[in-house]
């Protein structure tokens with residue numbers, strides 16, 4: 001009655017998340033509807049009492065049934081309240097289960113997403129979406145839905161009762177309700193809908209600009225800017241204020257006054273109608289009945305404002321269902337990693353790219369085009385090339401952050417898509433620039449790579465990754481929680497801990513980004529040592545940013561605009577005089593400049 005087909009489906013879809021407790025929602029709604037019916041009965045009792053009193057007036061003592069009606073009214077009112085609470089209990093139980101299922105199903109779905117999905121969808125964002133959706137659904141199912149059903153019952157009962165005793169007085173009461181509803185909808189429809197849309201768009205722009213502003217506060221502080229430097233935010237606020245004022249003053253003032261007057265004043269038409277009908281009733285000889293009916297409508301009209309207020313809440317509830325479902329669907333739309341039906345085991349630790357092309361979702365150009373190369377077991381292959389050449393993308397395809405659009409990436413002679421993801425993860429360790437550490441102890445952070453590892457094994461890995469100095473300065477050694485006050489680690493230190501994790505994993509294939517952007521010279525030496533330990537005796541695919549680290553590589557693949565521009569050893573490529581040779585010459589020149597400027601400074 002109050003919402004269209006689409007919204008109904010939203011609610012139905014949300015209810016599906018209730019699983020085995022879905023029936024509790026329906027029971028709760030039925031109880032809520034029944035409770036609403038019971039709370040109508042006291043009004044009938046009032047009518048009966050008024051009828052008896054008026055019939056015997058002024059000798060009130062003869063109205064023997066009045067106390068009985070009073071008790072009846074009390075029992076039904078109390079019964080209505082009890083049923084309402086029982087109904088709420090049911091809807092709450094169902095709502096808690098539904099919200100928890102939304103969280104569980106959402107999390108288990110995103111767990112199946114390829115790791116690359118989390119680059120564009122930060123885990124905080126996903127969690128935020130799920131939390132908001134679960135909270136909204138909880139409110140909707142625990143309260144709003146019961147209220148919507150209650151409102152439908154209330155409205156139906158109200159209309160029936162209005163016409164049962166005296167349809168003319170009922171119509172008079174209803175008229176004010178109708179005017180009130182028309183006034184309410186006139187604020188939302190016609191040309192006002194466009195104004196409302198503009199007003200909401202201005203509100204969205206202001207929220208967006210506000211978020212941008214808060215995000216940019218560090219920059220504002222560094223550059224000594226004031227809030228006014230954020231013109232967009234200021235303009236958005238001003239635009240919103242003027243739209244809001246315009247909407248309130250020109251659109252809402254009139255209809256809102258009408259709405260309030262008629263919502264709260266159902267008498268407006270009832271009293272004139274009664275005065276108009278009174279002479280007829282007198283002449284007809286049933287004046288007592290007429291007064292009884294008037295008393296009933298005078299009391300009953302109070303219910304109209306409650307019913308109208310409920311309509312507003314009901315529409316808010318359906319909007320909640322819509323946004324909630326939208327959020328859930330956003331999480332559920334995450335692509336999932338295809339798991340092979342008949343997984344094959346890799347034979348050995350060779351990594352091979354066979355004519356691999358890959359385009360990011362929504363990307364204009366392929367990030368990789370027909371890339372082929374092989375890293376034989378125990379070899380180190382370095383990926384070099386200009387920024388945006390496709391190095392990170394190529395490395396990401398090995399642990400299946402993404403799957404190749406065409407061609408295949410093979411590990412141990414088997415397409416990675418045909419390997420059980422757990423087996424693949426055991427086979428490959430990866431250390432990327434953004435390898436994150438959890439808010440947990442150093443021990444737990446490193447042990448995440450091999451949950452069964454002993455303390456000594458973790459310590460050994462930390463030592464191999466040159467982390468002794470980090471452990472010494474932490475108050476509780478490797479039991480210190482990272483990220484708690486006073487225990488923040490520098491980028492280089494974090495990278496060494498991430499390396500310890502990879503060393504502990506002891507996987508035969510290592511994919512690593514050697515970027516030492518964070519590292520100071522001391523850290524850099526330590527990181528290089530940790531790299532040496534990690535890569536010894538393994539198949540290594542290394543994203544190299546500084547050419548000094550690739551000189552000893554078994555093979556260098558030069559990627560430019562997603563294609564293999566050149567491939568070979570350092571000696572072969574420098575001799576060939578191509579892109580790599582130019583990069584090498586530039587690199588050496590830059591190193592010499594650096595040396596010369598350091599000498600000058602001395």
Ligand SMILES: Nc1ncnc2c1ncn2[C@@H]1O[C@H](COP(=O)(O)OP(=O)(O)OP(=O)(O)O)[C@@H](O)[C@H]1O
Pocket residue numbers: 119120360361363367385386387388389390391392393394
């Ligand atoms: N998540 C992404 N979505 C869309 N396009 C992307 C994404 N990541 C990278 N790209 C694009 O793919 C191409 C290759 O990027 P990639 O990061 O692999 O290059 P790179 O050689 O590692 O660069 P750098 O040395 O700067 O890290 C670039 O054009 C880049 O803009």
